[in-house]
Amino acid sequence: MPWSAPREKDHRVPVRVVRVRRGGRRHHRLACREEGRNAREHHPPLSRNFGSVAGNWKLNPQLASPHRLLPGQRIRVVLARTLPARFARIDSVSRHVERKPEPDPWTDAKAGDRLAERHGLHTYRASSAELRFEDNTQLTLTEDSLIFLRSTTTTPKRDRTEIEIIDGNADLDKKRTARAHDIEIIVGGVTATPRDAAARARFRKDAGKGNVMSYRGGTSVASAGASVDVQEGMGVAVPEGQRPPKPEKLLPAPSIAAVDVAVPRPLLRWPAVAGASSYSVEICRDASCGAVVARAAGLTATEWKTPEALSAGAMHWRVTARSASGLDGYPAVAPMNVRLGISGVVRIDDSPAAGATVLLRKRCGAGFPACPPGERQESLSYTAAGETQTDADGVFVFDGVEASRYEVAVDSHSLSSVAWAEQIDGPHVADVDVGTAPVDGIGFGFSFTAVTTTADAGQGTLRQALLNANALPGAHTVRFFLGNAPATIKLASPLPAIAGAVTIEGPAGDAAEIGSTANIGSRRARLLNPQRATLSIDFNGATVGFDAKAALALRNITLGGAATEVRAASTLDVRNVVIGTLLQTVPETAVEAFGDVTVRRMLITGMRGAGIALRRDARIDAEDLEVSNSGDAITIEGTGSRIRHALFYLNTNAITATTSNVVEESTFRGNHTALSIAGAAPDNAGNVFEDNTITAVRGGRVARISMDPEGRTVVSGTAAAGSEIEIFTGALQRAATGKAGADGTFDLAFFSFGSGK
Secondary structure (H helix, E strand, O other), X not given: OOOOOOOHHHOXXXXXXXXXXXXOHHHHHHHHHHXXXXXXXXXXXXXXXXXXXXXXXXXXXXXXXXXXXOOOOEEEEEOOOOOOOXXXXXXXXXXXXXXXXXXXXXXXXXXXXXXXXXXXXXXXXXXXXXXXXXXXXXXXXXXXXXXXXXXXXXXXXXXXXXXXXXXXXXXXXXXXXXXEEEEEEEEOOEEXXXXXXXXXXXXXXXXXXEEEEEEEXXXXXXXXXXXXXXOOOEEEEEEXXXXXXXXXXXXXXXXXXXXXXXXXXXXXXXXXXXXXXXXXXXXXXXXXXXXXXXXXXXXXXXXXXXXXXXXXXXXXXXXXXXXXXXXXXXXXXXXXXXXXXXXXXXXXXXXXXXXXXXXXXEEEOOOOOOOOOOOOXXXXXEEEEEEXXXXXXXXXXXXXXOOOEEEEEEEHHHXXXXXXXXXXXXXXXXXXXXXXXXXEEEEEEEEOOEEOOOOOOOOOOHHHHHHHHHHOOOOEEEXXXXXXXXXXXXXXXXXXXXXXXXXXEXXXXXXXXXXXXXXXXXXXXXXXXXXXXXXXXXXOOOOEEEEEOOOEEEEEEEEEOOOEEEEEOOOEEEEEEEEEHHHOOOOOEEEEEOOOEEEEEEEEEOOOOEEEEEOOOOOEEEEEEEEEOOOEEEEEOOOOOEEEEEEEEOOOEEEEEOOOOEEEOOEEEOOOXXXXXXXXXXXXXXXXXXXOEOEEOXXXXXXXXXXXOOOOOEEEOOEOXXXXXXXXXXXXXXXXXXXXXXXXXXXXXXXXXXXXX
């Protein structure tokens, strides 16, 4: 609004009653005139009505003429003219703004408050304020800004106001007026004075610099005894205490368009500006951003979504590009209209569900608008209000809605034509109340491979999840939503073979471990057993449990009940898994693999046949593995396997292998045969062999155990069954050899490298 100057009657003019001295009428007249002249020089009148003679005469209506005074007369004369202190008015505030009326403490600021000399104004995060001076000059403060009005000087022809920016930035917009008004901005050690009568500029204190940007008209910038002229369209960043550098050209305004949305958090996008290092974005109630609603600075991307929900209404959004030197370019402003609406996201297995059908129903009857004819008018009646489909990001929007209560639901049959998805997140029907702002954040989560029941077949079962995975392209993860209590899925018939890449991931169990409590290897490190899983799967007599034709990963589960629990034609990754007689069955084989196998924290127990059978060229990379009470713990037909930190306990054969496989830091205890090796033995650096029988498969001659010079191998209490045992060090340098005694036993112990008995 236009500035309204104080009326003359608001000014208090001090006067005094004096007595005319003797000495002649002319002397008395001149004395009064002289006194008035001095008053004019030091305190200029606001209007001609307060001139020296005319003004004094108006105070003395009893005088016939101001030029004829008689001795002894009592008259009133003007001693001084006191003008009001210069001030600025707070036109608008947005959010949290405080003012400091000296000497009072900081207090909340509101529109209409006035700031005088030495008064301060502070805007907090996402807040703004707009000041207006007597000549309608506007000063807009954005968030986190702090300014003080400095001492001012008033002359008959020009007014001057000093503003010191302690922190943040301010936008100056001068209006061309008849009376000149100088605004002087002090930011850091920089003094900036807009020269043009209708100047528009921005000033900011940032990172030890005083930044001055001239958008309309020029600005004089002085620092450290030097000055520079910043022309229109130029800017300068002056380090504190240094001379101003050469001005640089400001970046142009980005090209942005009007926005009309029905969501409370619209995604705003703009084209990149050449030379921009970052951007600031503001949403404001007005085009000049005197009332900021939301703001973000330092953005390197060319899109932004406000984290706070916007109310419905007309607004503006503004984007400003910032150069590497920290200067703000020309801002771009465009209208923004936010309408009432309902929006949300539909996802399938952590991915957007594109093309899903979403239904909207509106409350009617019983205090709400009447339901359409023919529909029930009950207390909880709803009528169809709309239908839409999700976009490529899984987002749906209902716009043009009225303030009311609604229901939102997803047609799950629209998610796929070959599989039926199970809802795992969000309500089946979302209740939404729309008031003065659009509503967002409504989420529906579905999964084609979610298991929500322990039943054998039907929607939400393990069987249906695998059928869906086979029917849909891509890799899938089967997850279980069965509550926190331990659960067992007992199958009534064999599961379908797994055709594609699948991860079967049970819920994380507790911290308790299951397996042997043992320190293994020559370094006696603790074996990391699998944590006790809350999910068990009983294959209930099936020939094969999981029959995987593609990559398979198993996590956090206990398996049992099949002749072969897992058959993997491709890669197999097993972590935190238990397989065996814990489900009161005696399986034949735990894992039969034709592809490479990775094992971390696995327990296999009670297998009549093999714990892990690696066929053909399959290799294993195992760590923290325990195989116990089984026939063959591990059989390796190929080369290149590596087993570390494993325990083989009470098996018929611990490891049956060929050449070029590595076993490290492992313990063989109580097995009938620890190592059955065809050809050269593995590199067994650091292994412990306790109470084992070592046999030579080919020729019945020797079993070789080679010692790495940096490792330590201990062989004790070993029955050789009449075969030679050779211990090698380094590059197969023999350290000891021997045969079993008459009683068929051979005791050999190495307690340090290179010695023995």
